[in-house]
Amino acid sequence: MNDKPPYKTLLVTLFIWVTIAGVIGLTIGSTTALLLHTNDFLGLTRKENSWLIFLLPLAGMAIGFLYMQAGEKSGNELYKGNNLVIEGVQGKKTMIRRLGPLVYVGTFLTVLFGGSTGREGAAIQMGGSVAETVIRFCKINAVDTKLLLMSGISAGFGTAFGAPIAGAVFGMEMTALGKLKYEAIVPCLVSSIVGHYTAEKLWGVKHESFIIETVPTMSFLTVSKVILLAILFSFLSVLYCQVRHGIQKYSEKITKKNHVLRAFAGGMIIVALTMIIGTVQYNGRGIEMLEQAFHEEVPAFAFLFKLVFTAVTLGTGFVGGEAIPLFFMGATLGNSLYGFVDLPLSFLAALGMIATFVGGANTPIAAFLLAIEMFDGKAIEFFFLACVTSYIFSGHHGLWPSQTIYEPKSRLYKIPTGKTVASIEKKKEE
Structure with missing residues (x-):
């Protein structure tokens, strides 16, 4: 009996993962660079024009209208945001490609007019949208679809914070509590590293610097x-x-x-x-x-x-x-x-x-x-x-209420496995 692994299949699979993850990383590195540069510009514009805050309610109406119109055929699933990306990885929902461009517009309006928000949500959702677009174009199978969606998350997070190693693991860890799909490490790592260096080296993104001046003595x-x-x-x-x-x-x-x-x-x-x-x-x-x-x-x-x-x-x-x-x-x-x-x-x-x-x-x-x-x-x-x-x-x-609990954080919590964060919180309210 020959127990040797099928090297040909392995090499072909790795080639597909690396190639597609590289394309995803290159694309997300560029789109996230656009996100970061634009957000910096809009934040400075708002700071220099404090009166813009008074237009925030109108900006909210515009965002609400865009999401309702764009999400009408999907039951307004677009408003799930990161949760929709998580459900796409879990195989519960199909990732909606227009979510990425839409969340960019919404984030720009929110930042310009003074809403309190961050940026990684937009980068992650664009990562999911780009990954879904590439997946459909290449007609990727269902198993690899989940892995490559994870790589889109990794590229978005890693690029947004200039942390490609953290981004690689974040793409695998975000979707579920108590479970890591290590099979995804190759596409997640490739997309995160490519995205990070595309943003920094190609588009000149400079991330914020936080310095710990003194570390306490271990005791x-x-x-x-x-x-x-x-x-x-x-x-x-x-x-x-x-x-x-x-x-x-x-x-x-x-x-x-x-x-x-x-x-x-x-x-x-x-x-x-x-x-x-x-x-x-x-x-x-x-x-x-x-x-x-x-x-x-x-x-x-x-x-x-x-x-x-x-x-x-x-x-x-x-x-x-x-x-x-x-x-x-x-x-x-x-x-x-x-x-x-x-x-x-x-x-x-x-x-x-x-x-x-x-x-x-x-x-x-x-x-x-x-x-x-x-x-x-x-x-x-x-x-x-x-x-x-x-x-x-x-x-x-x-x-993210859509996170699935594969293993409770501790057996002392007595939480059933296979449930989502949303279902656990709902049960506590009852």
């Missing part, structure tokens, strides 16, 4: 502090997810899923909040305060303001990403704790940034790799501990 006391802080950051992520999903559910109910009306109302609320607080620091991505949190004090409750602004923005129908808002919340909360916790300021901001993201995204390995790439390998022991802790203590909540 029992420091480890204990990191664990307790990670638990606190995980609770912040759960609070955001619950508020954001609650606003979405309530706004859809009272408007009967009239997305034009939903977004108009959400825009009015954001305008009112901006006027009440008297600052535009919580509109847009908030990169300036996020960077500030690493080297000087920021307002004590900045994390709560950002939580409310983002939850209202995305919960009422505006679009974009949630990673940067979570980074902002975690970093500013860490900054606010500086006076109470004897740890370096930049370290607290970085710890909060990564741990809060883990609790929302449920991607501990990708988040750990993201910390390594973002912070030049500093404090890796503490980040690994924080990622694991936040992942466990955030429970079965998350940014």
